[in-house]
Amino acid sequence: MTMTTMMMRMAASSSSSSSLTFARRRLLHCSVQNPLTTSASSLQRRSFSQNKKDNPHNGGFRNGTNNFKGLAYSSAAAAITATGVLLTQASQEHTVDAEIAKLQQSNGGGIELKKIPSRSEQIQSLISTSEFDVLVIGGGATGAGAALDAASRGLSTALIERGDFGNETSSRSTKLIWAGIRYIATAVSSLLRFKNLTRPFDAMKDFKSEFEMVLGAHKERRILLENNPHLTNWVPIAVPVAEWISWPPPFGHPIFATAPLLLPAVFKFYDGMGGFTCPPSHIMGKQRAERKFPQLASEDAHYYSCFYEGQHNDARTATYIALTAAEEGASVANYVEMIDVIKDEKTGKAVGVQAEDKLSGNKFEIRAKAIVFAGGPFTDGLRKIEDPSCKPAVAAAAGTHIVLPGYYCPRGLGMLDINTSDGRFLFFLPWQGKTIVGTTDRKGPAVSTPGPPEEEISWLLKECQKYLGDDLPVRRSDVLSAWQGFRPLASDPHAPPGAPVSRNHIISVNPDTGITFITGGKWTTYREMAEDVIDRVIEANGFEDKAGDCVTDKLRLRGGVGYDRNVPIKLVQLFGCSEDTAEHLARTYGVHAFEVCKMAKATTKTWPRYGNLLIEGYPYLESEIEYACKNEMALTLTDMLTTRTRLAFLDSTAARAAAPKIADLMAASLGWSGSEKKNQLNQALELISEFGGPIPQEQLRSVTNIESLFKAFDLDGSGYIEYDELKQCVDYWGCPFRSEEEARAAFNEMDIFKDNRISLLEFKKWWDSPKNKSRLKLDLSEKYKLSPDKIGKGQGAAFG
Ligand SMILES: Cc1cc2nc3c(=O)[nH]c(=O)nc-3n(C[C@H](O)[C@H](O)[C@H](O)COP(=O)(O)OP(=O)(O)OC[C@H]3O[C@@H](n4cnc5c(N)ncnc54)[C@H](O)[C@@H]3O)c2cc1C
The missing domain is CATH 3.50.50.60 (FAD/NAD(P)-binding domain)
Structure with missing residues (x-):
């Protein structure tokens, strides 16, 4: 029996098998009988114990050939792997279909996977x-x-x-589903204004209307969270109390000078307004806060008052x-x-x-x-x-947010400053593995561009620093993305x-x-x-006859019917995808996550077995692109980078780096021509360049000579360019390295003294070297209309 026939037979038999394990057993059985595959089999046996250690969810089998050293067996192993992938994919679909059918029949209607017209x-x-x-x-x-x-x-x-x-x-919101604690405080503050003594009834009426608005928001928060556990979550938010009397007082009224003492009672009242449907507010002592959030400059805080709001991916x-x-x-x-x-x-x-x-x-x-x-x-x-x-x-008012790495907001705990230097609320919130900080408030007509002014980014960074120890500076280069939105004040x-x-x-x-x-x-x-x-x-x-009553307070949004909190676990069990990815898929697609996973390809890795990532460090899968194009009306690369995945909002450098791959995947799904793909890529990169990132736009514009170019690359101002800085800048400047090897080679070429960092002298030498015909130098020169010939010999002469 030839190996190919054997593989075909196996494929046929696997389609009738009912489980992934069965297909794997067949694969192993087959490999033992064929001398060529004996090594592949022993390879699998060898890696079994290793895999068990690597991956608690994995029975220990692997599709990959990572440890396979012998050249003679490499082709056989590759064939086995490829077949294994095909088999597990076919068997996977079968298992998943059966599992989905089971879920669909279960508990009174089960899950609903409704199709939408194209x-x-x-x-x-x-x-x-x-x-x-x-x-x-x-x-x-x-x-x-x-x-x-x-x-x-x-x-x-x-x-x-x-x-x-x-x-x-x-x-472009703060991503909070919030009932408006601030509105209550503002309403109390205006009720108690001196001028209202002369108009007590009107003042009470205003207060009542504001109070009812907050009650309404509480009701809406509850409905949104209860009906849509797949799209929403609760987030704990701590308010640090550093002084017993707060002066100047929050909300501009002397009564709030005592806010630090009253906060726990105010938050309990706030919980009560929502019928105690949210997790209960509580006090957190200094020590516990330090354990949860070690980066805090907590020596000044007396205690932290914590409450909960809803959160979502808006x-x-x-x-x-x-x-x-x-x-x-x-x-x-x-x-x-x-x-x-x-x-x-x-x-x-x-x-x-x-x-x-x-x-x-x-x-x-x-x-x-x-x-x-x-x-x-x-x-x-x-x-x-x-x-x-x-x-x-409409009188629009702009609000800016910056996004910082996740370690600024550890373990899912947010922070709120109720009295910033300009008297606003400032949130410091964990979101999608990163930290969102916002927001500002500036009146002005609404525009579609996401890019915020640099001075607002600087202000937000300054406010953040108040909460972190002096030994943990928040640097401009920590800003992964920044964007603004316009409130529709009516x-x-x-x-x-x-x-x-x-x-x-x-x-x-x-x-x-x-x-x-x-x-x-x-x-x-x-x-x-x-x-x-x-x-x-x-x-x-006069639609009364044909229109029924409003039902949206009971309606679950797409993907919510049949969703339960175990969906992420079921995804890991069924598909062998990573826990991060499973959580992301469940919280993005609800029960449709099963369909996204069904489209996912095998990774040929030990773990995760299914689901190739769009870009390292983010849970987005390649299969999401195909799914969104085919099922959710995703049409442009810009959408995919901004609203469908949130890459541009989370990390504009990562968005830029992922753009070409996503363009390829979209081109395949939507049948784009080469020129359409190029067009899409240019449009998307242009929009991403409007989001803020680690390098201020001004700094990019101010590059005129070799010193200023070096300074722009030296993100942390240490006087040296480190490897990560080089990679980040090159990505950000729109000339990304094509591979890790290329990045390493470029760095090594610049690192003349071989001390793992590049000084200005080394940088100048690298740039001026007549031998330097590198793609990076040419790309930078072309992109910024800089003529490499005009770089003075170590003189820092002007570009172009
Ligand atoms: C900085 C900031 C933070 C916020 N944070 C929060 C928060 O944490 N929690 C909260 O509850 N609220 C928050 N909000 C408020 C909330 O974001 C807005 O109230 C809400 O998003 C407004 O939604 P909308 O549909 O009215 O407006 P939009 O989302 O702007 O939708 C209007 C749509 O109309 C479309 N449109 C315009 N012209 C046309 C046309 N000619 N043809 C077709 N379509 C057209 C536009 O493209 C746009 O998509 C925040 C707002 C801002 C600015």
Whole structure:
């Protein structure tokens, strides 16, 4: 029997086998019979004990050939490995299908893996539907929520978004699902203002409305967390108390000077407002805080008062709200922009919109009885299309976040400064393995670009330093990414004079066109906002007969039906993926994580056995790209790097490094041509360059000579370029090394004194050397329009 026939037979038999183990047993059995494979078998036996040590989840078998030294057997081992991969993949699918079927039948309905029509089917539906009941413009949290609310009540619904779902404000929040402890404090502070003594009833009314808003936020926080354990989690947040009397007082009122003493009681009251549905607030002593967060400058703190808020991956939640609307029957499309409003010539009422498919350039009409604008901070832009003379309704305010390495926020504990140098709240939160710090507050018109001003990054770094010991400086080079978003602060332009200004969201109808807009509010309250706006639409359009009651308070978002906390463990057991990856997949796709894993390829490693990473250090899998393109309307490389994975938000250097690989995978899934792929790559790299990173934009622009280039590479200002700095800078400057070997060779070439670091003298010598025709020098010169010939001989002469 030839080896090939044997392999084919094995493949045939494995398709009928019901378990992964069975396929492996066959593989081993076969290898013992063939002299060529005896070594492969002994290789596997040899590595068995080693693997058992490496990997507690693994029975000890391996697909890889890592330890295989003998040249004579290498081809046989490779063949075995390849066959093993095929077999385990085939058997894997079988096992997984059986497992998924079992889960689907279990506990009252089991898991639901609903398919969504493709984007082209969605566009076709937008074009061919003669008239929708409701058309929503804007696919952030608010618009996607409105579409979901309308569709789940049985109204025929359409949703269009000009970019990817949630790509604007809804992906740039602090990621908290928070009930608004600050609003309570602000409300108390304004109630107790001296001037309110003359208007006690109005003051009480304002306080009541603020209090009700916070109660509403508590309710929404509970609903979002209870219904969607796959997308949300609780995060503990500690407030350090360093002085018993705080002066100047937080929230600008003397009563809050005693806040340090009152915090534990305030947090208990806050827990109570949420019906004690969150983990209980508590006090943490200095020693415990030091154990949990050793980096803290804790010698000054008397104690820490801890409370809990919800947390999520905001862009992901927005995408899943939009896709859940599609599951409920709405026609939903990203990259479709509203470019005009169609009005009835006689009545002037809006009857639809002119839309443009931003990918194909096709223009088409979408007709609807009711139109809702949900453009967040861009709502006035939409309203101006409808009525160029409209009064503004949104006053946007920018907020910046920086992202630092995870070790600044260890063991899942966040921190909150309730009294920063400018009197704001500043969060220090663990998120996706990193630390988010934010935010600032600066009034100004909303723009789409994510890049924040350098002075805001510096301010945030300065505020962080207060909490860390002097021996742990937070450096500019620690900033992995930085981005800004615009809060949609709203006022109602159609309100009668003297009407109270809402501090929450506003819903307003243009009496001339009948178009409703909704803006303001918070991420946390998106569902309540959606319910309110659709209630209003139903009432205004007489949809009462066809629309049912709102059901979104009971609805689980996509991937949530059948999800339980053991999904990550089941993923590890079934697929042999790493725990980090399993956790990430479960918390991103819910029960659809099984489908993502099913697409994952074998790694040929001991562990993890399945799931090749997009980039080292992050749990994202290659198979997620194919899954998102085929099942979740992912269309551009920029989306994949920003909203689908969060790489650009977490680490702009890593995003840049992963971009070419993701472009290849997307090209394969979406059938991009070579020029399309190049185009996508250029666009994505341009957007990523707007995110902040370890090197300030100013510094990049200020490189004019060899000294300033050296300084830009010397991230920690030590006077030397270390290996990691060289790699990080070269990535960041857009000329990444193609391999570890290339990076090492370049470093060794520069490290003339062989002391594992590069001084300015060595750097100059390397650059000036006539023999130096390296790709790095040429790339840097070309990218920054620097002429290598004009580098003076050790003179630090100007580039280009
Ligand atoms: C710095 C910052 C931190 C925040 N932190 C929190 C927090 O921790 N917790 C919390 O609850 N809230 C937070 N918020 C508030 C929250 O992020 C916003 O309230 C929420 O994301 C607004 O969602 P939205 O859908 O109204 O707006 P957006 O997300 O901006 O959505 C509007 C959408 O309309 C689309 N659009 C515009 N014009 C058109 C057109 N012509 N055609 C089609 N589509 C169009 C845009 O592309 C955009 O995607 C924060 C906000 C900021 C700025």
